Amino acid sequence: MSATILIVEDEIRLGDILEQYLRREGYHTERAMTGPRALELWRAARPALMLLDLMLPGMDGLEVARRVRAESELPIIMLTARDEEVDRLVGLGIGADDYVVKPYSPREVVARVRAVLRRSQSAAPASAALHVGALTVDPAAFEARCGETVLDLTVAELRLLASLAQAAGAVRSRPELLFALGGLERGTDERTVDAHVKNLRRKLGSCGESLETVRGVGYRLRA
Missing domain, CATH: 3.40.50.2300 (Response regulator)
Incomplete structure (x- = not known):
């Protein structure tokens, strides 16, 4: 159908x-x-x-x-x-x-x-939950938590957060994050990543402090 x-x-x-x-x-x-x-x-x-x-x-x-x-x-x-x-x-x-x-x-x-x-x-890849400090991201269950609080994230925000968590401590460039979002199709630009990151920081609560901007490069989730 x-x-x-x-x-x-x-x-x-x-x-x-x-x-x-x-x-x-x-x-x-x-x-x-x-x-x-x-x-x-x-x-x-x-x-x-x-x-x-x-x-x-x-x-x-x-x-x-x-x-x-x-x-x-x-x-x-x-x-x-x-x-x-x-x-x-x-x-x-x-x-x-x-x-x-x-x-x-x-x-x-x-x-x-x-x-x-x-x-x-698309089905989320089967994988173990990712733990970064108090933050837990479970791609298979499509769930993220800060401590015991379940976070209300959109599909795009969850995919972005999972990409950052998989590379915790390392910098993800905006093009890499666009790829994680499936956003390489014509017409999508890097400002979309910036907008999602801004929303993620707000929704992550106290865990948002670990989401860092690396000026001129991209973003990092501090391990």
């Missing part, structure tokens, strides 16, 4: 184009033009991924994403007309797995959908 993509876009023409390209690639699609309708379809259609516009009538995309993320790890790609970095970080901060800034190529959006689905649906 083909994956269902929920397109949440109030511009009819843009929604039509996205639907056309996604169906051409074999995906099933559902459409919503308002925030409340997006939540209804999310619960009814059980999509594999949500393409979520930031500016929506009834309820904006950030609030939709917050409500979805409170109950689900559904992959979310934010669609926004705002190019300011703050909007990108806010979108990622509430659990979005990627973002696309308008005007965009429909082919790029489809490529992002494939990449995010690949990351979220």
Whole structure:
């Protein structure tokens, strides 16, 4: 059965184009033009991924994403007309797995959908849990803990943290971390890594102190 993509876009023409390209690639699609309708379809259609516009009538995309993320790890790609970095970080901060800034190529959006689905649906490699100080990362169980506290991480954040934990004490460059995220497809840049790291530090609590920036190179999880 083909994956269902929920397109949440109030511009009819843009929604039509996205639907056309996604169906051409074999995906099933559902459409919503308002925030409340997006939540209804999310619960009814059980999509594999949500393409979520930031500016929506009834309820904006950030609030939709917050409500979805409170109950689900559904992959979310934010669609926004705002190019300011703050909007990108806010979108990622509430659990979005990627973002696309308008005007965009429909082919790029489809490529992002494939990449995010690949990351979220691929089985985590069977391996022992990784222990770095008080931090425990278990890729097989898709779980991370700081002490006894289970961390609420997105798919992308968990993959990033696991990559850092596997090389604890060593520096991971941004390109290496992009590869761990499956983010080498066209259109994804290293700022995505920076945004995820910022969110990880916040979510790790006291364990976030061990996540270090190595200026001009990348990041390290202090052993």
